[in-house]
Amino acid sequence: MWILFAFASAFFAGVTSILAKCGIRETDSDVVTAVRTMVVLVFSWLMVLITGSLEGLILLDVRTVLYLILSGAATGVSWLCYFKALQLGDVNKVAPVDKSSTVLTMLLAFLVLGEKISLLKLLSMLLIAVGTLLMIQKKETQNTGVKGHTWLLYAVCSAVFASLTSILGKIGITGIDSNLGTAIRTFVVLIMAWLIVFLKGKQKDIKKISRKSGLFIVLSGCATGGSWLCYYHALQTGPVSAVVPIDKLSILVTVIFGRVVLGERLSRNATVGLCMIITGTMLLLVR
Numbered sequence: 473m474w475i476l477f478a479f480a481s482a483f484f485a486g487v488t489s490i491l492a493k494c495g496i497r498e499t500d501s502d503v504v505t506a507v508r509t510m511v512v513l514v515f516s517w518l519m520v521l522i523t524g525s526l527e528g529l530i531l532l533d534v535r536t537v538l539y540l541i542l543s544g545a546a547t548g549v550s551w552l553c554y555f556k557a558l559q560l561g562d563v564n565k566v567a568p569v570d571k572s573s574t575v576l577t578m579l580l581a582f583l584v585l586g587e588k589i590s591l592l593k594l595l596s597m598l599l600i601a602v603g604t605l606l607m608i609q610k611k612e613t614q615n616t617g618v619k620g621h622t623w624l625l626y627a628v629c630s631a632v633f634a635s636l637t638s639i640l641g642k643i644g645i646t647g648i649d650s651n652l653g654t655a656i657r658t659f660v661v662l663i664m665a666w667l668i669v670f671l672k673g674k675q676k677d678i679k680k681i682s683r684k685s686g687l688f689i690v691l692s693g694c695a696t697g698g699s700w701l702c703y704y705h706a707l708q709t710g711p712v713s714a715v716v717p718i719d720k721l722s723i724l725v726t727v728i729f730g731r732v733v734l735g736e737r738l739s740r741n742a743t744v745g746l747c748m749i750i751t752g753t754m755l756l757l758v759r
Contacts, residue, residue: 474710477702478718484699486725489563490733491692492555499685501555503677506665507686509551511693512700513662516655519701525649532648539644540653543637544660550633551661552668553626561623562736567726568607568745569627574720574753575601576635581712584639592755599752600717606745607738641704642712650704658700717753724750 492504520526557566575597581587645653669675681689699722706715727746730736738746 474706474708474715475718477706478710478715479721481699481703481706481719482722483725484695484702485719485722486729488692488695488699489558489567489722489726490729491688491695492558494685494688494733499681499689500674500677501559502552502665502668502672503674503681504689505551505555506662506669507678507681507689508693508696509658509662509665511690512697513655513658515694515697516651516658516700519651519697520649520655523649523651525652528649528652536644536646536648537656539640540656541660543640543644544657545664546633546636546640547657548661548664550630550637551665553633554630557623557626557630560626563726563730565607566623566627567723567730568604568742568749569624570630570634572601572604573631573634573638574717576632577638577712577716580635580639581642581716585642585712587711592758596717596752596755599748599755600720603745603748603752606748607742638707638712638716642707645704645708650708651701653708654700654704714756717756721750721753 492508554566554570557570578589578593578597582589641653641657644657699719703715703719706719723746727738731738
């Protein structure tokens with residue numbers, strides 16, 4: 473069953489990237505992150521109430537809360553970096569770098585959680601890594617107006633903190649309901665996101681959000697909420713080294729919607745890279 477939730481998480485995560493890209497075209501990325509997090513917070517706590525998971529609060533211990541806070545903090549940093557990268561670069565380039573956190577997460581799962589790495593997993597990691605490199609190569613198509621490589625730095629930071637998020641989240645939701653764990657983590661992300669907005673003095677930019685951008689931001693937040701709920705449910709019952717790669721298949725959804733909605737095309741090398749990432753991920757499902 474965890475496999476179905478992992479694939480559902482991938483779908484919603486892919487939709488999130490496109491909706492977010494549309495929402496940050498005319499809006500500051502930090503402000504977008506903060507507003508989106510409010511939507512996700514409402515969504516996640518609503519699920520807690522619907523599933524009756526609220527009673528789990530009294531069962532929380534200090535260790536669990538600590539890891540959930542750390543996971544939420546890592547998520548906050550990852551989000552801020554990711555949406556800044558989306559604002560500066562093409563979604564078809566940013567998404568593969570962010571999804572490269574798969575390899576790092578599998579290594580951390582081996583070192584921290586003691587999950588085994590087989591030859592098949594090593595092959596999978598190699599395919600995903602090489603595929604990612606191919607996808608971030610310079611595009612052969614026309615100039616898209618993206619300047620410099622600052623987006624790459626933000627995308628790499630997003631991937632690193634996303635890996636830490638998965639490991640810390642896996643530890644934090646052990647023994648508690650995944651919906652409740654997601655809601656607690658989201659609250660931490662919300663505090664971080666708005667703290668960044670006020671520290672940078674960007675709170676005035678909230679008034680600049682147009683109705684169209686606001687709609688995309690809200691929809692993106694709803695998609696993120698759905699992705700998180702599915703992801704952490706899968707993470708609670710399945711191995712990190714398998715759940716995370718499946719979740720990263722959201723890149724396929726991102727590429728498809730990126731082509732249909734944003735008109736972004738893949739080069740020949742990028743297409744080969746995408747196929748390698750998908751192949752490497754599917755190998756993890758071989759028992």
